[in-house]
Amino acid sequence: MSTETRAPSAPTVLSGAFPQDSRVSPRGRLEVGGCDAIELAREHGTPVYVVAEHDLRTRARAFVRAGVRSGHENFQVAFAAKAFPCTAVLRLFAEQGLSCDVASGGELHMALRAGLAPERILLHGNAKTEAELRMALEQGVGLVVIDNFAEIDRWERLLAGADRVQDVLIRVTPDVRGDTHDHISTGQADSKFGFAMAEAPEAIARIGQIAGLHLLGLHAHIGSQLLKLDPFRREIAQLAGLGDFPVWDLGGGLGVRYTADQPEPPSIDAYVDTLIAGAAEHGMGPGSGRRLLVEPGRVLCANACVTLYTVQSLKRNVSHWVAVDGGMSDNLRPMLYGARYEAHVADRLGGADRCVLAGMHCESGDVIVREALLDDPRPGDVIAVPATGAYGYAMASNYNGVPRPPVVFCGDGSARVVVRRETFEDLTARDAG
Ligand SMILES: *Cc1c(COP(=O)(O)O)cnc(C)c1O
Numbered sequence: 001m002s003t004e005t006r007a008p009s010a011p012t013v014l015s016g017a018f019p020q021d022s023r024v025s026p027r028g029r030l031e032v033g034g035c036d037a038i039e040l041a042r043e044h045g046t047p048v049y050v051v052a053e054h055d056l057r058t059r060a061r062a063f064v065r066a067g068v069r070s071g072h073e074n075f076q077v078a079f080a081a082k083a084f085p086c087t088a089v090l091r092l093f094a095e096q097g098l099s100c101d102v103a104s105g106g107e108l109h110m111a112l113r114a115g116l117a118p119e120r121i122l123l124h125g126n127a128k129t130e131a132e133l134r135m136a137l138e139q140g141v142g143l144v145v146i147d148n149f150a151e152i153d154r155w156e157r158l159l160a161g162a163d164r165v166q167d168v169l170i171r172v173t174p175d176v177r178g179d180t181h182d183h184i185s186t187g188q189a190d191s192k193f194g195f196a197m198a199e200a201p202e203a204i205a206r207i208g209q210i211a212g213l214h215l216l217g218l219h220a221h222i223g224s225q226l227l228k229l230d231p232f233r234r235e236i237a238q239l240a241g242l243g244d245f246p247v248w249d250l251g252g253g254l255g256v257r258y259t260a261d262q263p264e265p266p267s268i269d270a271y272v273d274t275l276i277a278g279a280a281e282h283g284m285g286p287g288s289g290r291r292l293l294v295e296p297g298r299v300l301c302a303n304a305c306v307t308l309y310t311v312q313s314l315k316r317n318v319s320h321w322v323a324v325d326g327g328m329s330d331n332l333r334p335m336l337y338g339a340r341y342e343a344h345v346a347d348r349l350g351g352a353d354r355c356v357l358a359g360m361h362c363e364s365g366d367v368i369v370r371e372a373l374l375d376d377p378r379p380g381d382v383i384a385v386p387a388t389g390a391y392g393y394a395m396a397s398n399y400n401g402v403p404r405p406p407v408v409f410c411g412d413g414s415a416r417v418v419v420r421r422e423t424f425e426d427l428t429a430r431d432a433g
Helices: 037-044 053-070 087-095 105-113 130-139 149-159 197-208 230-240 268-281 298-304 333-337 424-428
Strands: 022-024 030-032 048-052 075-080 099-102 121-123 143-146 166-173 213-219 247-249 291-294 305-316 320-324 353-358 367-374 382-386 407-411 414-419
Touching (some): 030 037, 030 048, 037 048, 037 382, 037 407, 037 414, 048 053, 053 075, 053 087, 053 268, 053 298, 053 407, 087 099, 087 105, 087 407, 087 414, 105 121, 105 130, 130 149, 143 149, 143 213, 143 247, 149 166, 149 197, 149 213, 166 197, 197 213, 213 291, 298 305, 320 367, 333 367, 367 382
Parallel strands (some): 048 407, 075 099, 075 291, 121 143, 166 213, 213 247, 247 291
Antiparallel strands (some): 022 030, 048 305, 305 320, 305 382, 353 367, 407 414
16 A cells, blocks of 8 residues: 555645546546556557546537527537547537538548548648649538639639539638737737638638629638637627628637646637627627537647656666656657657656656657646656647657557546557558559
8 A cells, every 4th residue: 555655745635737537536647538647558559648527528518508598599509629639529529519620631531531521621721732622622522712713723723613502601711819829829810720811801712703602701710729719809899890601710729727827818708709799799799590519629638648668777867867758759749849848757646846747759859848837756667747648649640650549538437449559460451562
């Protein structure tokens, strides 16, 4: 028993970065969806994405409920597939009544494979190929979000002579700057996404001349990991200035908690209330008959997932280095955006040893947590990094020949693999000739 005795300082409550359906067990060990993290690591190996399945459902329901509570008769929630493009996740959200937005032919394929009705799918992209447009048309995708004039030309050619009609929105770039990292800010005027506000009337007019395109409304997505709600109101006001349409798609972008010391993000309720109140000011609110879409990605899945790693080596020089068996191949966000995470030893949560949690890749920049506070980490310890459900699996790679980790759903004390770990054979499976 002595090895399982809790350190007096160890927390009994997890930080808000962890899934709601997780806890510190009486033995002082992390449990996700009722499953013991150490046993999950033993059974499935590490690194592994452990997903609290009920959390995904809870958050999807929170969106749907907030829409119903607002009284908006036509409020639709589309999961941004790119945040966690995995069939099981897409299927779970579809079962909760969510639609889905995709940004490539591959994501469209996954959404269809997950059982989404094509009419519940939106296709985005600032550089869609003709093959992707044709695929959308053939599959009966509900809405295509047109991004640029070249795409209008391409649609015109594609639809010439066809007796098909495609419902579309156009993406505009309201000059609203969400207060976030440059790489995930998309609403500023100097953006690779969408039509500038000044170009929008011309785009609307051109689409109006193409018989096969049916323009239903406007779309904007102002950025990601937004922790304030004001920019969304400014976005709605700008969009409304472009005319009156039956469909308004306000994009995604609500931020989440990655670390205990980060400011509390707005709740899903507060976010939906703000959007609907803003919409109401501009004639798209409850009773207006307008369709209001939102496209949350991160907020639906980030906090549902914990990545488990195993400590492989320790080093003390200027810093105290703790190296694990994953890194930028399973979570690129710290390297790409300077994203901050917290980390814990899965059976000794909390701690005060200031460490650098490093990955195993051949890059000095392969650091998962620059300032981790761990409890005496040792080789063989399982490390838990929470809030890895969005844009982690999505951006995983095989860098350094690392097979990508499995995705394991946990709930009610049982675990099931929904994506298996890649094998070494997978790494050479596409070799040709
Ligand atoms: C990425 C993206 C989203 C989702 O963004 P989150 O910040 O993950 O909510 C929604 N819509 C579009 C068009 C996107 O590109």
